[in-house]
Amino acid sequence: MNDLFNVILLGIIEGITEFLPISSTGHLLIAEKFGLGERSELFNVGIQAGAILAVTFIYWSRIWQLFTQWRDPANRDYLLKLFVAFAITAALGFLVTHFGFKLPEAVTPIAWALVIGGVWMLGAERLAARQVDRSEVTWRVAILVGIAQIIAGVFPGTSRSAATIFTAMLAGTSNRAAATEFAFLVGIPTMYAATGYELLKVIKSGGVAHEDWTALAVGFVVSAIVAFVAVKWLLGYIRSHRFTPFAIYRIVLGIALLLLMPAGA
Known part of the structure; x- marks a missing residue:
């Protein structure tokens, strides 16, 4: 029962934080370091897929429009840019995996990433505010967003949503809503692909029998429900507010972790 409670908490944390820039x-x-238990990579990626499923439902009408009206030049252009951004992330992700990169398990680098990312968000928000409001997604935006996704994946604490949204805003799509939509839509195939990749690894290694599928299913469902609510709220919030509170939260949390954790922990 205690483990189930921990799984639900992890699902809630994932659902809230996957698309908020934190x-x-x-x-x-x-959370795992502070007592919720270490989980498999498949579990972590699987509950992320739950959050992605929520975004798929939220953006379903937009996705449907893009694929059913692909003959429209604007829709076809947008689809191609989504594909290019995803392809760049996939190619760079393959290289990172090929060279055996592993996520750090210590809290200290995450804390630093939170602080640095928060400061970067404050600066990026100011720079973006000085630009002319543009909703168009350029090819430069698509390419840089694809790169930003893999950078966020390599450095935990960076935040995929923060990296992609602010990269899009600084690269030319200065409108927050338009930048957020593109960042979230690129995240859909990216996270589904990551989940599929981890699942194949588990199957090939014979780890299927050792995976806690009940925990994964519960975490997936909880994450999906919480993410649906969180993203709905975020999309309404950014219409008239900046991302500044998220940046401040990151800085405060990062500094607190650096002060509380022993050096190198």
Whole structure:
């Protein structure tokens, strides 16, 4: 029962943090360090897929429009840019995996990433505010967002949503809503692909029998429900507010972790 409670808490944490620019991977690693139990990579990626499923439902009408009206030049152009951003992330992700990169297990680098990312968000928000309001997604935005996704994946605490949203805003899509939509839509195939990759690894290694599928299912469902509520709220919030509170939260949390944790922990 205690483990089930921990799984539900992890699902809630994932659902809240996956699309808010505060780093879901960082929060999950911190939560596991502070007593919620270490989980498999498949579990962590699987509950992220739950959050992605929620976004798929939220953006379903937009996704349907893009694929059913692909003959429209604007929709076809947007789809191609989504594909290019995803392809860049996939290619770079393959290289990272090929060279055996592993996520850090210590809290200290995550804390630093939270602080640095928060400061970067404050600066990026100011720079973006000085630009002319643009909703168009350029090819430069698509390419840089693809790169930003893998950078966020390599450095826990960076936040995929923060990296992609602010990269899009600084690269030319200065409108917060438009930048957020593109960042979230790129995240859909990215996270589904990551989940599928981890699942194949588990199957090939014969780890299927050792995976706690009940915990994964519960975490997936909880994450999906919580993420649906969180993203709905966020999309309404950014229409008239900046991301500044999230940046301040990151800085405060990061500094608190650096002060509380022993050096190198």
